[in-house]
Amino acid sequence: DKFELHSLQLELEAVEKQIQELLVRQTELRERRAALESSRVSIQRDTNTLTTSTPCASLHRSRAPWTRSSQVSFTPAPGHHGPWVQQQRKTRARPRPRTSPPPPPPVFEISTRNRFAPLRETERDAVIVGDSIVWYVRATLAKGKVHTHCFPGAGVLDVSAQIPAILKDGESVGAIVLHAGVNDIKLRQTEVLKRDFSSLIETVRST
Template sequence: MPRLDPVPTSPPPNALCCPACHMLAYSPASFSGQDTCNKCRRIASLEARLDELEGRIHTLNLTSKQLATESPVSCVDAPAIRSTDRPTDSVTMTAPSQQGTSPWVTIRGHKSKQRPTANHQPLHVSNRFSPLASQDKPASLVIGASTIRYVKLTTPSVIVNSISGARANDIESNLKVLANAKRKYSKIVIHTGTNDVRLRQSEITKQNFISVCRFAQQMSDSVTFSGPIPIRRGDEMFSRISDLNRWLSEWCANNNVGFIDNFSSFLGKPRLLKRDGIHPTPEGAVLLSRNIDHHLTEASS
């Protein structure tokens, strides 16, 4: 029997390994500038485009809901069309069978029967978000980037607003739009960080976090940061996320701001992230939802 060589447990020498899909290649042309293979880069680009399109759809839905709330539609009775408004006689034209015969002849039929008039009732339109608006206690708001797109919370009266590709300053801009509409919230949870570290400007990122927190405190007495999750996009990005999470947890503790430690929950669990290494899988979305739910429940008690 021929001898079988053992399967190597480590990458061959001079081979490049993709940190996302663990593909091996000897040619540097198979990899992008972010240390990931071209295939993973294309997948990440398509998912980013999908996030952008879903963000536009979400914005259109919010706009339509706002228009429905501000300008309720009221329907009135439409005028009934009676059979007397139509011609009472039917006319049938018969053509000559052969050339040279008698001219056209008009034959009048029987008078059509009058149809009964239908009673048109007005259509009642109601706003399905009115229970939230009618409550004495305003709803809570969870706002952040596309990471929270599939977050499903069991805590009642919570609005989840996912903004594709949002950074801290983008979230502040959205809060200003809500503030112009005189919106107030019992609690505000801000989830961001992944898109901010891509700027590679740590001090500017920290100031943006402080700025969005100060503005959110004008709209709610309870503001919380939902910490970033440890993404898998190379050692540099992982290190920046880790440093941001450490600074954010310390700053929140020193400034009486709530903090949700998602980094520890996701660390060492690659199954919780999709192939792009950024967005959570369905299992990861459940864990992220549980972390936010747990904090909202504790804050209410």
């Protein structure tokens, strides 16, 4: 099928892109390791230089003429007076248990519910749209059919662009299941990803 061939082509492109990113990351890690090893060798060399350049104190003392004392004096040991007192050891104060601070309030609220509820409660056809994760999704309804649309390697905006063609006018759809964002997480653009999700939801609502 042309659709399956196109899907495989997109998935291959996504895999090749990930391989290229991994190769770039491997090169960066190797350069960092080489820099760390060079720094360690430099520090060790400086330490050896400091050790060899430190002057050693002379252990030879000048010999003074030895004279024999004509008188020998003894100092008596001090006597013990009073009861023996046991010396108490100082005990370290036990550290107080640390209490973790309360979590910060959420920036935005996300309503959560049973992810299978939309498919189970609908009595009409359902549509599943997403990236390669939904490729093997097989769902059944009590009434109606489930149509799965898979776009390997697609991001949130890519899925949003396919919504108008999938949700055509006049078709009765009871539930829409969206799965996107896996391919956007690696970009580490949180604010952009939130805007993309908002755009996707608005596109679904307005279609």
